[in-house]
Amino acid sequence: QPIIEVRDLSKTYASGTVALTDVTLDIHQGEILALLGPNGAGKTTFISITCGLVTPTGGTVRVGGHDVVRDYRAARSLIGLVPQEISVEMFETVINTVRFSRGLYGKAPDDAYLEGVLKSLALYDKRDAKLMELSGGMKRRVLIAKALSHGPKVLFLDEPTAGVDVNLRREMWGVVRRLREEGVTVILTTHYLEEAEEMADRVGVIDRGRLMLVRDKAELMHEF
Numbered sequence: 001q002p003i004i005e006v007r008d009l010s011k012t013y014a015s016g017t018v019a020l021t022d023v024t025l026d027i028h029q030g031e032i033l034a035l036l037g038p039n040g041a042g043k044t045t046f047i048s049i050t051c052g053l054v055t056p057t058g059g060t061v062r063v064g065g066h067d068v069v070r071d072y073r074a075a076r077s078l079i080g081l082v083p084q085e086i087s088v089e090m091f092e093t094v095i096n097t098v099r100f101s102r103g104l105y106g107k108a109p110d111d112a113y114l115e116g117v118l119k120s121l122a123l124y125d126k127r128d129a130k131l132m133e134l135s136g137g138m139k140r141r142v143l144i145a146k147a148l149s150h151g152p153k154v155l156f157l158d159e160p161t162a163g164v165d166v167n168l169r170r171e172m173w174g175v176v177r178r179l180r181e182e183g184v185t186v187i188l189t190t191h192y193l194e195e196a197e198e199m200a201d202r203v204g205v206i207d208r209g210r211l212m213l214v215r216d217k218a219e220l221m222h223e224f
């Protein structure tokens, strides 16, 4: 069974803007899916609905079999989200940041698990550093560690390389590849074909609210 099942998903905002139209998609455990599309295509709306933060006007999303609207808490516990708008407490330490985040999900403390997450993101040596002391790339990895703090099955990264320089972009690509090796399911958005090809196993092209095509990476490289 797919970990995420999206059926006929549509969203028209109160303003009248049609952001998504009849999107149907299965996402499988362990895969990395990139949603590729220009600004305004509906990528953030797709993520916000799938994470249960925005209510669709049509269709359904199930995560781990749980409807994200009707069974929000159960679905949300399976989801980690790194939103585009980021905010963290710069005076807090890395380990406390992820502990706090885990607590928000009502999960019992588990430093052994959190230290494993920090190790997988090459942050373990910085566990007691304050966020303000970290490089830009490290701060971004802390955001991923926060999103993984409650042990989700799927991780959403909304434009993980927006506004970062080329070195940091390459670093992020490496981070995502390492997550794949650990079997984390990742859904990320981007407006760069190159980036989608670099990170994803499968690419969905979204334009003006419609999912135009979904291709395995190999097929995509053949077509473009």
Ligand code: ADP
Residues within 6 Å of the ligand: 013, 014, 015, 017, 018, 019, 037, 038, 039, 040, 041, 042, 043, 044, 045, 046
């Ligand atoms: P993307 O992430 O691909 O840039 P978005 O999902 O952010 O696309 O936006 C899709 C469309 O929905 C755009 O036209 C955007 O202006 C509109 N939109 C996004 N959020 C809202 C909102 N809260 N209210 C009204 N319109 C919105």
Ligand code: ADP
Residues within 6 Å of the ligand: 086, 087, 088, 135, 136, 137, 139, 140, 143, 163, 164
């Ligand atoms: P600058 O002054 O050049 O923006 P910063 O140290 O503030 O330098 O930011 C460097 C990197 O850290 C950027 O990639 C930015 O996206 C990221 N960053 C900045 N503020 C935050 C924050 N509150 N939480 C997480 N990452 C942040």
